[in-house]
Amino acid sequence: MQIRLKQIIPFPLQDMNHENSAIWERDFSFESRKSYGISAPSGTGKTSLISILYGLRKDFHGSFLIDETASEFMSTSDWIIIRRTKISLCPQGLWLFDDLSALENIQLKNALTLQKSEDEIQNMLQKAGMAAHQHKKAGILSYGQKQRIAIIRALSQPFKFILLDEAFSHLDEENKLKMWELIQTEAKQQSAGIILTSLGGETLHSDISISL
Amino acid sequence: MIWKILKSEFKQWQLIGVITVMLLGFSIILLSARFYSDIRPMFKGSDLWQHEHIIISKKISQQNTASQFLGKGEKPSFSKEEIEALEAKPFIKSLAVFTSSSFQASAHTDGNLLGGFYTELFFESVPSKYIDLKGENWAWTSESDFIPIILPKSYLNLYNFGFATSQNLPQITEKAASSIPFRIQIRGNRKIKNYEARIVGFSDRLNTILVPQEFLDYANPKYGTKVVPVSRIVLLTPDPSDPELLDYIETKQYDYNKEQLNNGKARMLLNTATAIVIITGLIISALALWLFILSSQLLLQRNRHKIEKLKALGFSTTQIVKPFVRISIFVSAAVFLLSLIPYFIVTAAYRKALQTLLPDATVNHILILLIGFIFIATLSAFNLLIIRKKLSRI
Incomplete structure (x- = not known):
């Protein structure tokens, strides 16, 4: 799968200078099977880009195509299908439900497509070091623990691209590597691309580094 | 699972309030429909509102x-x-x-x-x-x-x-x-x-x-x-x-x-009384429906962020509306079944008196209850339609 950006610029960023940007007001293609690391200081539109690619924001000039369908022709129900089967997101705000347990948060998402078996979910929790905390309410977990649950949830669906918006910000080096490995394994299995944003100084290795 | 997410904002006393008010309005409508159909034969062959x-x-x-x-x-x-x-x-x-x-x-x-x-x-x-x-x-x-x-x-x-x-x-x-x-x-x-x-x-x-x-x-x-x-x-x-x-x-x-004139007066009085009762029932029912819609909207508003999250995770409006459908069916069924109690008690009470006036009057409960059922199902569907519309806009 391919995501092709055509001269995209969010309204709030249009008066800024984008001479050095590889994305804004440029033509750019994301290919599946590759990993992209987007590092930039805050305020340059990392989350804006993720939101645009996930169909959450419409306030931008330009257009982008998912396979051959242009963004302006995609309806709400098209986006529901894309979010279930093509593009997975681990948002910066995590979007966990505090009233549900960690495991239930994952199951909620998995129930939409039944991508993972119970065993596979347990296996991922184990690898992330979260197996012991799976029955705790998400609301009482630490932010780093929440991030790991949100990543596992994002992996519990079929996808051709996975978007990770500062998904490792509260993880120590060891956990960061563990999760990165989990993501890469899953992406490889699904022949999917990875789009990862960070504040810069990222130690993880991605195929292509992009600056905004 | 969706219900588990939404339920923390759900207030039980609100549900009880809605059911009580709806029950009141609906019982009045049901009983006045019963009463109307019972007294109609007394004015056989004539329009109730004739001159x-x-x-x-x-x-x-x-x-x-x-x-x-x-x-x-x-x-x-x-x-x-x-x-x-x-x-x-x-x-x-x-x-x-x-x-x-x-x-x-x-x-x-x-x-x-x-x-x-x-x-x-x-x-x-x-x-x-x-x-x-x-x-x-x-x-x-x-x-x-x-x-x-x-x-x-x-x-x-x-x-x-x-x-x-x-x-x-x-x-x-x-x-x-x-x-x-x-x-x-x-x-x-x-x-x-x-x-x-x-x-x-x-x-x-x-x-x-x-x-x-x-x-x-x-x-x-x-x-x-x-x-x-x-x-x-x-x-x-x-x-x-x-x-x-x-x-x-x-x-x-x-x-x-003079006898005939008195009859006419009695009929006028009966007509007016029945009309007032039915109108009261309708007003209370309208208020109850309003309350029902309002509390559904409140539940929706309180859960707005959660619903936004669910939609972003790939849940469809149809999936999210399901718990609301369940509440709506529960409220309607509760109101309908509970209203049968006053309905049968009051009907039994006044029918004895009516029996002496109209010995051959037949009781058609099925028709009245069917009309009542359709009435309440329509209200419920109307409420759900509004909720669905709101949900799809979030």
Whole structure:
């Protein structure tokens, strides 16, 4: 799968200078099977880009195509299908439900497509070091623990691209590597691309580094 | 699982409040529908909201009677001016005069039927819109050989409960009386004509032997010998309890059936009372629906962020609306089932009294409950439609 950006610029960023940007007001293609690391200081539109690619924001000039369908022709129900089967997101705000347990948060998402078996979910929790905390309410977990649950949830669906918006910000080096490995394994299995944003100084290795 | 997410914002007392108010409104509607369908037969053959008929005539005084015996003096009748004055009154919607037959007429049965019954009689007619029971036979043209006749119900009662009982004769039902064919002979102007005739109905309202207006319009000039003065008038009034109307009738010294007028007043009162109860029920139901919608909206608003998250995770509106559907069905079912309790208790209580008034009244609970069910299902669907619309906009 391919995501092709055509001269995209969010309204709030249009008066800024984008001479050095590889994305804004440029033509750019994301290919599946590759990993992209987007590092930039805050305020340059990392989350804006993720939101645009996930169909959450419409306030931008330009257009982008998912396979051959242009963004302006995609309806709400098209986006529901894309979010279930093509593009997975681990948002910066995590979007966990505090009233549900960690495991239930994952199951909620998995129930939409039944991508993972119970065993596979347990296996991922184990690898992330979260197996012991799976029955705790998400609301009482630490932010780093929440991030790991949100990543596992994002992996519990079929996808051709996975978007990770500062998904490792509260993880120590060891956990960061563990999760990165989990993501890469899953992406490889699904022949999917990875789009990862960070504040810069990222130690993880991605195929292509992009600056905004 | 979605319900588990939304439920923390859900307040139980709110649900109980909604159910209570809806129950109140719905029970009132259900009971007034029951009541309405129970009392309808009392006004059989008439529209509940029709105008009231009053028949007035001139009072007959003793002096009057005496002078008529002596062959002098006029029979009391309405003059043209009097009729015009009545017509102009605002409390009278319309009126019609009774036309009397001005020829001689007799009726007899064929051969042995009823022992060769024979009687002299007279006819009267009013335009057909003043007649409460017109069958399809109530038509007459100059080519017809058949005359339909309506008798006062009091005649039949007089025979059945007075004459037949005391003389050991069989009692006759309305239906049996209507099936007896007899012949009418009319005479006048040195002409004679025979007609077939049959009783087509018994009237509560009109106390006379009625034939179609068209028949008298045709026969009076042909066989009649004189113009008969107008002695009775039927009035149509929107409000029979209007004091102006009663005052007018009193001052003019007209005669009228007080019983009938009281009936009319009672019916007016009943109509008004029923209408007020139904309207109250509808208002309460409308308020309850409003409360139901409002609390659903509140639940929706409180959960707005959660719903946004769910949608972003790939949940469809149909999936998210499901818990709302469940609440809505639960509320509707609870209201409907709980309303059966007051419904059956109250119905049982007043039906005993009704039974004596209308012994052959049948109870159709199924219809009322079906209408009630459709009513509440519609409200529920309406609420869900609004919720769905709101949800798809989040």
